[in-house]
Amino acid sequence: MPGSLEAILRPRSLAVVGASSRAESLSGRLLGNLVAAGFTGAVYPINPRAETTGPFKCYPSLRAVPEALDLAVVMVPKAAVLGTIDECLEVGVKGVVVITAGFREAGKEGAEAERRVLERVRGAGIRMIGPNCMGLINTDPDVRMDASFTPAPALPGNVAFASHSGALGVAVLEAAREVGLGFSQFVSLGNSADVDVTELLEVWEHHDGTRAIMLYLEALPSPQRFLELASRIVRSKPIVVFKGGRTVAGQRAASSHTGALAAGDTAVDALLAQTGVTHARTLEEMFNLALAFSSAPPPRGRRVAVVTNAGGPAIAATDALADHGLTLATFSKATEDALRGFLPPEAAVGNPVDMLPSATPDNFRQAIELALADPGVDAALTITVTPIMVTPLQIAGGIAAARPPADKPVLSVFMTASRFFPEAHGIGGLPPLFRYPEAAVEALAGLAAHGERMTRSVAEPAPVMKRSAAIERARGGYLSPQDAFALVEEAGIPVAPWRAIATRAELARAGRALGYPLVLKAFGDKLVHKSEAGAVAVGLADETAAAAAFEAMVGRLAESDIEADGFLVQRHVCGGREAIIGITRDPAVGPLVMVGMGGVAVEVWRDASFRVAPITARDADEMLGELKGVRLLGPFRGQPAGDRAALKQALLRLAALAAAHPEIVECDINPLLVMDEGNGCVAVDVRIRVGG
Numbered sequence: 113m114p115g116s117l118e119a120i121l122r123p124r125s126l127a128v129v130g131a132s133s134r135a136e137s138l139s140g141r142l143l144g145n146l147v148a149a150g151f152t153g154a155v156y157p158i159n160p161r162a163e164t165t166g167p168f169k170c171y172p173s174l175r176a177v178p179e180a181l182d183l184a185v186v187m188v189p190k191a192a193v194l195g196t197i198d199e200c201l202e203v204g205v206k207g208v209v210v211i212t213a214g215f216r217e218a219g220k221e222g223a224e225a226e227r228r229v230l231e232r233v234r235g236a237g238i239r240m241i242g243p244n245c246m247g248l249i250n251t252d253p254d255v256r257m258d259a260s261f262t263p264a265p266a267l268p269g270n271v272a273f274a275s276h277s278g279a280l281g282v283a284v285l286e287a288a289r290e291v292g293l294g295f296s297q298f299v300s301l302g303n304s305a306d307v308d309v310t311e312l313l314e315v316w317e318h319h320d321g322t323r324a325i326m327l328y329l330e331a332l333p334s335p336q337r338f339l340e341l342a343s344r345i346v347r348s349k350p351i352v353v354f355k356g357g358r359t360v361a362g363q364r365a366a367s368s369h370t371g372a373l374a375a376g377d378t379a380v381d382a383l384l385a386q387t388g389v390t391h392a393r394t395l396e397e398m399f400n401l402a403l404a405f406s407s408a409p410p411p412r413g414r415r416v417a418v419v420t421n422a423g424g425p426a427i428a429a430t431d432a433l434a435d436h437g438l439t440l441a442t443f444s445k446a447t448e449d450a451l452r453g454f455l456p457p458e459a460a461v462g463n464p465v466d467m468l469p470s471a472t473p474d475n476f477r478q479a480i481e482l483a484l485a486d487p488g489v490d491a492a493l494t495i496t497v498t499p500i501m502v503t504p505l506q507i508a509g510g511i512a513a514a515r516p517p518a519d520k521p522v523l524s525v526f527m528t529a530s531r532f533f534p535e536a537h538g539i540g541g542l543p544p545l546f547r548y549p550e551a552a553v554e555a556l557a558g559l560a561a562h563g564e565r566m567t568r569s570v571a572e573p574a575p576v577m578k579r580s581a582a583i584e585r586a587r588g589g590y591l592s593p594q595d596a597f598a599l600v601e602e603a604g605i606p607v608a609p610w611r612a613i614a615t616r617a618e619l620a621r622a623g624r625a626l627g628y629p630l631v632l633k634a635f636g637d638k639l640v641h642k643s644e645a646g647a648v649a650v651g652l653a654d655e656t657a658a659a660a661a662f663e664a665m666v667g668r669l670a671e672s673d674i675e676a677d678g679f680l681v682q683r684h685v686c687g688g689r690e691a692i693i694g695i696t697r698d699p700a701v702g703p704l705v706m707v708g709m710g711g712v713a714v715e716v717w718r719d720a721s722f723r724v725a726p727i728t729a730r731d732a733d734e735m736l737g738e739l740k741g742v743r744l745l746g747p748f749r750g751q752p753a754g755d756r757a758a759l760k761q762a763l764l765r766l767a768a769l770a771a772a773h774p775e776i777v778e779c780d781i782n783p784l785l786v787m788d789e790g791n792g793c794v795a796v797d798v799r800i801r802v803g804g
């Protein structure tokens with residue numbers, strides 16, 4: 113068990129090794145930030161060639177420092193880092209933050225240097241942030257440490273923020289000031305050689321001063337650990353993740369539909385979806401969500417009251433509510449009467465409550481309180497355009513004075529001059545502020561989803577499958593169709609009855625055993641997409657038709673010089689809807705399971721959902737819910753509903769198969785025919801490839 117991060121996050125003394133005497137240098141800026149933040153511990157700049165830097169006395173070496181050091185911030189040139197680490201260990205430093213760059217990010221030599229540094233650090237049992245990072249911040253009044261280069265100090269607050277990109281992290285801190293977002297801690301992780309994001313999650317999970325966690329990720333070094341931890345933490349604290357574009361996993365062998373659909377960041381996206389973290393798609397969304405989480409409670413439901421002094425933006429908000437699965441609440445008659453009691457007769461007292469441009473600060477306060485007292489309302493959104501008679505700041509004061517129930521969030525939009533915002537941040541008790549209704553609604557939807565995750569029961573465990581003896585016998589490459597069908601059946605997924613045949617006589621016997629209509633297929637390593645090669649004949653009504661199809665197929669294959677390994681006859685399954693389920697393997701994340709609708713067309717629509725196997729029944733439900741094509745399974749244009757429950761079961765079982773057999777590198781069941789409700793589903797085409 114590695115040592116704790118206490119010495120790094122809450123040091124009582126720190127040295128800055130490689131401190132320049134120039135204020136405009138990086139180290140000068142870091143020292144300046146330490147002073148400006150009012151660091152409560154002792155600071156020891158190390159510089160053998162200077163007497164002082166800024167207000168500090170310099171020390172020629174770590175050995176010359178008169179007290180025990182908790183933390184060393186290392187900013188020496190790359191070649192001197194290892195020596196500095198040795199000196200840190202010699203004097204008993206408990207943690208290091210290595211800002212110096214030129215390590216793993218710079219190529220092979222750098223990676224080797226990083227490995228040596230890590231070896232020293234681990235060997236001594238101390239902890240390290242970085243290398244190649246931009247420092248850290250702790251705004252706790254007992255610590256007040258800003259050991260970073262941020263040009264504008266972070267506002268104190270309750271959001272903990274870890275960033276893989278140092279520069280972006282610092283830029284985010286600066287921008288966060290503008291929206292009034294404050295931080296408990298900030299850690300620039302750099303190359304995460306020792307301390308990685310999962311360890312910070314462990315610390316922040318139990319940190320009282322942290323209400324929400326915000327992550328800018330470019331990589332997930334320990335995906336399974338992240339999955340486990342984040343899934344647990346989101347049950348109490350929200351985690352907002354924005355993912356930089358560098359997580360693309362290595363090229364996957366994409367001879368399967370599943371593999372082709374899993375290109376790019378699919379594995380990480382799937383993993384994030386599974387944990388229940390709030391995945392922001394843009395930096396702006398990350399801010400908006402963090403802002404909402406930092407100062408508003410998650411609502412208990414999705415019914416929203418809109419309180420406004422302008423009709424137009426309220427309509428935009430109403431549309432946005434629908435887009436995000438939120439609803440415009442219906443007020444009780446009592447609520448409407450109470451609103452009518454103090455609003456002018458021209459005001460609209462239904463939802464949205466349009467109080468007209470003349471609305472006063474107190475109108476806003478009263479309307480918020482009344483709307484949120486209605487048991488049919490879970491949250492309120494206020495929208496203010498620049499008012500007449502009063503200032504936006506006065507309206508903000510009215511909103512801040514409202515006393516809503518503790519479990520009903522208020523989010524406020526101000527469509528007014530931008531100078532309003534920095535001034536408004538000074539008003540105590542103000543809800544999170546947004547410039548546009550859409551942004552506020554997006555954040556509110558994030559709050560609602562988090563509320564649902566907090567209150568839902570723990571998912572029942574994922575089903576497991578015993579290892580199949582068949583797969584242990586398999587060599588690398590594609591399983592024969594016989595083995596593939598048998599394995600899928602062993603996993604508990606129904607397959608269409610089939611026989612392998614080689615001659616016309618066997619075909620006739622198989623026909624009598626299986627019953628008509630039949631499907632005839634040739635198989636072989638060259639026959640990846642059988643129907644394209646004329647190797648699938650469906651709807652063969654009787655023995656004569658089957659025999660003719662057989663002769664024709666043999667002739668076609670001979671003509672195009674394709675040698676089939678054999679033939680398969682299958683019961684023709686009538687009337688199913690085509691779904692695809694599959695397995696692919698991500699080198700970092702592990703086995704992924706996929707579901708899509710539309711059989712072959714799945715690659716056209718790219719309408720597929722992925723998770724990391726194994727999955728729970730809830731994961732399977734969420735996966736189906738993500739598919740646009742899932743409506744094909746509902747009652748649809750006169751068709752009865754499809755057997756969604758059976759599809760879900762098949763998906764669960766396929767995930768169990770994937771989890772139990774790491775040697776399966778890809779599997780496509782395409783199509784899985786989903787029958788009408790109550791009639792199950794059945795696999796008619798299975799391809800499985802196992803690793804060497």
Ligand code: ADP
Binds near residue numbers: 631633639650682684
């Ligand atoms: P491939 O995907 O290699 O071209 P398939 O075995 O999937 O070959 O067959 C092609 C198509 O034929 C399927 O997508 C499906 O529409 C239809 N089909 C195949 N087998 C059956 C079957 N047993 N019952 C009904 N339709 C079938």
Ligand code: MG
Binds near residue numbers: 783797
């Ligand atoms: Mg197929």
